[in-house]
Every structure is written in C-alpha cells, then in structure tokens.
Amino acid sequence: MIPRLAELNPVQTLYLDFLDTLKHQGFEGDLNPDYANRVVLATDNSIYQVLPQGVLYPKNTEDLVRIARLADQPRFHNVVLSARGGGTGTNGQSLTDGLIVDCSKYMNRILEINPDERWVRVQGGVVKDQLNKALKPYGLFFAPELSTSNRATIGGMINTDASGQGSVLYGKTRDHVLALKSVLLGGECWDSKAISDEELAVHQQREGLIGEIHRVVNQIFTDCKAQIDSCFPKLNRCLTGYDLAHIRDESGRFNLNSLLCGAEGSLAFIAEAKLNVLPIPKYAALVNVKYDSFESSLRDAKALMDWQPTSIETIDSKVLNLAMGDIVWDSVRDYFPQEEGEPTIRGINLIEYTSDDEQDLKAKVEALCQHLTQIKGQAGKSFGYSVVYGAAEINKVWAMRKKAVGLLGNAQGDKRPVAFVEDTAVPPENLADFIMEFRKVLDDRGLAYGMFGHVDAGVLHVRPALDMKDPEQEKMVREITDQVVVLTQKYKGLLWGEHGKGVRSEYAPEFFGELYPQLQRIKALFDPRNQMNPGKIATPSTVEGAQLLKIDQVPMRGQHDRQIPVDVRQTYDSAMHCNGNGACFNYDPQDAMCPSWKGTRQRIHSPKGRSSLIREWLKLMSQRGTDLNQEAKQVREAGFLTRLPKRLINTVRRDRGEYDFSNEVHEAMMGCLACKSCVGQCPIKVNVPDFRARFLEVYYGRYMRPVKDYLVGSLEFMIPALSRFPQPYNWAMQNPFIRAVMKRFAGMVDSPVICRHSLRQGLIERSVEFASVESIGRLTAAQRQRSVIIVQDAFTSYFETQLVLDLVDLLGRLGFNVMVAPFMPNGKPLHVHGFMKAFNKAAEKNAQMLKDLESSGIPLIGIDPSMTLTYRSEYKDIGDDLPKVQLIQEWLVDALKAFPVKGETTQHTFKLMAHCTEKTNAAPSIRQWQEVFAALGQKLEVLATGCCGMSGTFGHETQNYALSKEIYALSWSEIVNSPAHRGQLLATGYSCRSQVKRLDNQQLLHPVQALLGVVQTL
C-alpha cells in the first residue's frame, strides 16, 4: 500500500503570514500555498525547477497594489515576488523560491480598442493570439510575433521584450508599447509613456519614488552616454531590459518604458499596457526555397535580403524532418514537393512578402523567383522553390514551423533538447560563420540538435539534446554556455538575443562592464531590498552581497527526476518528458487542448500540471522507498477484501481532513476528461489518461473507490443483460426519485436510456449476420471482397441503436456486404478509471475475438471514434499484436475508390463537429470524412471546436456536471445554437451528440446518417 505523503517542504511562516495578511486586507484573487500549486508553478520551459512558497492569482490592479504595498512593510522585507504570465520562459525567468504572482488567470481582459487611433489597452495577462483575434474584425493586429503566441501573455512579452519572425520589419514588443501602467514596490501605480523634456522636468520635481526614478535615470543617461553607446550592440535584437540606449526615443522624448520592457519583472508589476497596433497587410506571399545543405541556406539568406522581403526564416533538415513526421505536414506537404532527381532537402529559407498593393507584392515575388530560377543549381544556391499566396495558406506554413519548434522537444530516449543557449543573436552577416563554429561546439561533444532561426535578424535557435538526469551531462550546460558566450563576443553578438536573461543574468556584469553599476542603481531605485524577481538582470546596489543567479547553481529538474528509479520512470514515461513549453495552455476555446484547464483556468488541471504533480509524487514515493511498479502488481494480485479494512480507515481519515499529497494529485487527475487531446496535440505527446490510469490504480489500493467508478467500469458488462428488459431500466433512469438517489449516492446524473428497439432485432429485419468463422466461411470470394465487419461498442449499440442500423443501411446501399461483430466489452471505461487488471482481461478477450475475425481478411470498422481508437492506443498495454480496427471514414475513403458509387446526388453542405480524440489522435481521418462526402457529391466543412464537455461518462458524473456544462458553453453552445448552422451540423462522437441533446435539446446526426439521407436519393 502506498504510504501517506505528509512531510513535505512546508511553506515558511513568513509567507503564511503574508498570505494571511493579504487575505485580511481584502485581496480578491486566489491565494494558493497548497503543495500542488507550488509544484506546478515550479517549472517553466527551462531546465530549472524552483519550488515557490505559494502562488497568488490577482483579480485586478488593486490586488497587485495590495501585494506590492504589503511587501514594502518592514516585517515582510524578506518576501520575494515573481510575476508570471504564460510561464513559457526558457531560462527560469518567472521561477522563484518566494511567491509567484500569476496574472494570466484573471487579469486577461482587453479593456479598450481604438481602431481610429490604432491602439488597444489590455491587462497584463492577455494572450497575444487572444488579442489578435479581437483585433481582426478591425483589420488590425499586434505585430511582435513569437512561437508561443497562443499562450504567452502581453505582460510576459513586455517583460522579455519578445520578438520573432518579422522583427526586422516590425521590431520588438517594446517598439509597440505606447504606455504602461505599472505597480511599484510600495503599491504606487505609475503610468509611463514617452514624455517631453517639460514633462520630465515636472516629474523630476516630484517628491518620493517617482521623482527619484526620473531624476536618477535621466542623470545616468546623460552622464554615461558614451559608455551606453559603446556597450549596447547595434543589433535588431539589441539588449532587452534596462535598455538605457533607448531611454530617449528617435524624437528625443524620455521614455521609462525602455527600462521596464524586458525587465523580467525585476522592477515592477505590469498591470496594463497601451499598445500600438497595425493594419493587417492586405496581401501576402511566401516563397519556400530549398537547399541541399543548411549552411547554403544560411549563407544564401544574407544575399536574399537584397530582395527586400518582410522576413526570412531558415530551418534545418532536423526540424523539417520532424515536421514531415507529424500530422502538421498534411497541411503543407504540397508546398515542399520533392521532385524526381532533386537532392534531399537539408535546409529551407521561408521568405515572406507583405503589402497592401497586390501588384507591388507580385512584382517583388516575381523578381525574386526570376533570380532563383537563374541561380538554380549553382554551388551553395537553392535547387528549387514554391510560392504560396494568401494569409490563410501562409499561416499553415508558419503553423508548421511553430509546431516543429515544439516537436524538437519530442526526441525519443532520455536525451532531450533543452534550452540554455537557444537564442543567440549576432549581426546577420556573421551568422553563417558563427553557426559553423557553434555547431562544432556541439558536434565535438557528439550532441544531437536541430537548428532554425530568424536569419534576417541574426538569431539562431538551437536546443542541444542532453539527459539532464545524468550529472555528467548536466555539467555540459556550464561548459557549452561559457564557450558560446565567447563565440557571441567574437561575432559581436549576444547570448540572450530573444528570450531574455533569466538565470543567464550571471553574464550581465561581464557584458555591461563599467555600465553594470548603473544597472544596479536602477534596480535599487525600484527595488531597494531585492524583492522583485531577485537574481535576474541586476542586483540592487543597496543590498550588499546580493548575488545574480548562476546557471549551474539553481536547482534543476534533472536533479529531481533522477531520484525516481529508472523502471518507474519508464512506466510513467510520458509524464517524465513534459518540458513545460506550455502548449497545453492554448487560450483558444475553439481548440481541443485542454478542456479541463480551459474550464477551470487552474494550472493543476492541465497536462503540464498533471505531469508535474505525477513527477513530484513519483519522487516523493521513491524517497520513501516505495516501488510503484511493485505496488501496482500487488494491487492487481490482492483480492477486494484483503485491503478493505485498511482502505476504509484511510478513507475515513482522509475525509476527516488528514493530509496526504496523493489526494492533491488525485484531485488534479479527477478533473481530467480523458479526452486525449494532450496525447495528440502536446508536442511531447504527454499522455495524461495513461499515467492517470496508473496513478488511480495504486491510489485506490490505499483509499476506497467511489461507487460511480464501479457503475461506469461495469457498464459494458451489464448492458447486454439490462438491454433485454429496457423498460424497467429506462423507467428507473427517468424516475425523479431514483435520479436524485443516483445523483446523491451513486454520483451519476442524466444517465442515458437504453434503446427499446434492439440491434439484434434490427439486424434480423435486414438479414444481416453476426460475423463468425462460420458466417464468414459461407461468403463467396466476390462477397468477401466487398465485405466489412462493424465492431460494436456499448454506447452506440445500446444507447443509439438506430445509428448502427443506419450505418448498416448506408453501407448496404453503397453495395457492401455488412456483418456485425458480436458485442464484447471494449474496456475503455475500465482504463479511464484505472481498473487496469480488469481492463487487461477485457482487452485480451476482445482483441482475441477481433483477431480471429480479422484473419478472414475482411476489414473491421468501429463507429464511435473514442472507443475505436482505444484499439490502437490503450490496447498497446496488452501487446503489439493487435487487431486493426479502422474508423468508418478511414476504411470508406479507400473502399469508395475501389467501388465507386454510380449515380448523381443533390449537393448539400454539412458541417462537422469532430470528436476531440479523433481530430487530435487521428487527424487525417477528418480530411477523410471530407473526401468521403466529396465522393458522394457532398460538401463537408470542418468547424473548429473545442471539447463538448461530455467525454465518455465524465459529464455524467455528479461532481463533474458543472464543469461539463462550463466546457460546453466555451465552444459548442454558440455553434449549436447559431442559425447559420441550423440543420447542417454533424457530430462523430456519441458523447458529443448526447451532450448536445441534454444541454440544448437538439439531436445532431452522425455523418453516416447524413450520407444515408443522401444515398437514399440514388
């Protein structure tokens, strides 16, 4: 039995006092000193792991003021604060052992859009893509680009002075900051913007902190002009934060924002920002240029800058190959044709043009293309190119590039690409030589890596693959960084070209030289006691002995992870490799990832949150000598009664409030819908349902399971018997008293009713046989060729019988010989709830039956996507020799090619709301639906949707009902109720259809039913 985890790293009394006082002073947001929140926010996308004392989620600016004011009181002078947005920093920027102030949860409102004057006012926690979506109707956009645009916040972007593709034209974040509302330590709010000398003089006269800041900063600028000029590099990516070189803008106005942008939360909290926005260029084109070596693409990029593009990005073959192996390649493959006789593509330049004048754009693109044609095949030049016109298509290529960046992290094995020298910048003319030397540093150590970069700005992205659990490899972080620092100096560049400094601030004194004390003066003005994100960028001159962080002296994730035994790590493999890139915090409600986070906005309820908690739990268990693999074995072997008394006692104690960290992990796991969007969409393929099931198995070896788990787990086994007498069952499920009892005591709501017309009856009426060795044996060779076997699942067979019969009818009308496999439990509900032993047993039995049928050579197809995809994912637990059960459309798309339909149909337009598991784990199958519809003369649009909130039985569990409704409201509700879609919507998931029915009282059809309507006219 797993032990109770009670002795953890406790929150220091000082911090508990601080939180308590904040609460009494009316703090409106959330105060989270719980271990789960602390663990989840202990990492970002860096190699570091620093446990904070607690997490604060401020509701508004007043909350920030409350925090800053309280931290200024003498008794709290040792309290340390670090602001946080999306937490996508790559170098520990937002990590702290004090308090995290996460502005993304509540402070994410767009306050004002002024299209006439082209500016917006936003709170610090607004996500960049969220902003651009709101601006789109006005034809405007916020220009600074970054790969993490769907989760990085404006506050984070300002504080790292983020930029990316297109920076040569559009500059960095600070170039678009018009004004900032900051909350300074002490609680004073200050609105900063570019000001005239007269205004500066007025501010300098002020008493107190604001006056002092303006006096001292201006004095530093005046006194140290020569040093500033010589120290700050003249690069597109010049220094971020404390940017003295730009204290006065081109027109000579004084602008404090140059200090605040890029300050990494070390000076103030950014509550609000007024941002400059630009008109979306009307026309765009992308030229994809192919090379036989990465070096050629790099060197040629410099020459291609003469053709005046908006941006040039280079990617190497490693990155390209990763994209090619991912579903994302489906959307762009046509733009990277590999012609007969051409060399393998080893480098690509993506050259973008934008313009408001179509002719101008075309002229520029044609001029470049002529040039490319002329030099084609010359040594060091490209051997081919393609051109993409239009923002929608171009965005697909950029999306591929962004995704490939994430995919770099998905290397197999223990060596994983890690960020520490990932954003160097050198003058573009030096880039190719710099990279060749940089590669040598990595090649000499035999390290694997992928490279891509903004060649136009001289920025290189590279993440060497290291196993940070290995102390020897950990040492390379220091060795390589030191070497790269020397290289950047040699090529007149920067170590921190894009992502900010974070723990790499240790190189700041050396870099700034005699200017560094001025940075310390600035830090001291804002933060005299070193409370604001200490150790980053500069230490305050007022604190003697204050240290900057050192790249090898901050606790690293690998140091934690290596405490978990190898075989346990293997069992929980997918949780181990989450690298914190934050793709699971995608803000977009019309994206499948991750409904439980979107519905709660609690970071513990996200794939990253759950992976972090599991890793910590594994570590704590290992520290207490528990072998979790052994424990799982014992749970499987033990009879129900063996552990019953102890489990009962533990459960009573738990319910009386006895602390156990496993309960915090359990809470996070119970919020998971097991929709599997993380498995498909996380770049690292973190598989929460998999490790969640393993966790639940051993957790319930210590505690009692709720009744609903047994109901759900046994549903597939009981349903055939119940279906023989549907009336009493249905009466019970519809009886208000029994429903109330079910809700209160069994933990289930709105249980569906069994269809009264049985499948067996329907098949008999249609003379359709159940598949068996005998019935298959009776088929002629010609019949066999056109035969298909439908694999039943409990949900459609018993609760939506008509759909199975409609599929039989559709396939019959299309000329196929349909058979139906005898019903056998699939086991998925067992897996979801961690009944691993029972799942394995059910899966083995079912797999054997299906393998026997499959040996006839007749294809097997399943109706419900989630149940069908179980055969290729969860079933891997029982071995590799699995039956191949295809989704309907996967099979039908080819079957219709082999046996085309004759006759004309009337064209209709349908709109598909695909099941999350299907669209994220079998993405090409969505396009296959479109092909199937096209083959029958129909148009099928695929709608972007999030999760419906039902996901199997999740939404039927009492404890999840409210969240299930909340998730539905985020995305589905509006689409389902929109008159624009009336009568056209189709849904592939049983769960989705039943959710729409229960919450909006509408019956959506399955695509099969729409097609049946179509072929009936044939």
Ligand SMILES: Cc1cc2nc3c(=O)[nH]c(=O)nc-3n(C[C@H](O)[C@H](O)[C@H](O)COP(=O)(O)OP(=O)(O)OC[C@H]3O[C@@H](n4cnc5c(N)ncnc54)[C@H](O)[C@@H]3O)c2cc1C
């Ligand atoms: C896969 C990947 C790709 C990336 N690509 C790019 C890229 O193309 N370009 C780029 O510039 N960066 C890139 N980054 C780095 C990162 O996404 C950016 O630095 C981003 O701006 C951070 O935003 P965030 O909201 O996640 O901030 P966080 O990581 O939460 O915080 C970043 C810093 O800002 C501070 N901060 C956050 N909010 C506030 C606030 N309200 N007030 C005061 N301080 C605050 C924090 O204290 C911290 O120091 C990438 C990261 C990853 C993982």
Ligand code: SF4
């Ligand atoms: S779960 Fe996946 S998407 Fe989320 S932070 Fe971890 S690696 Fe990134």
Ligand code: SF4
């Ligand atoms: S399975 Fe779905 S709900 Fe659960 S963590 Fe993954 S994306 Fe989130």
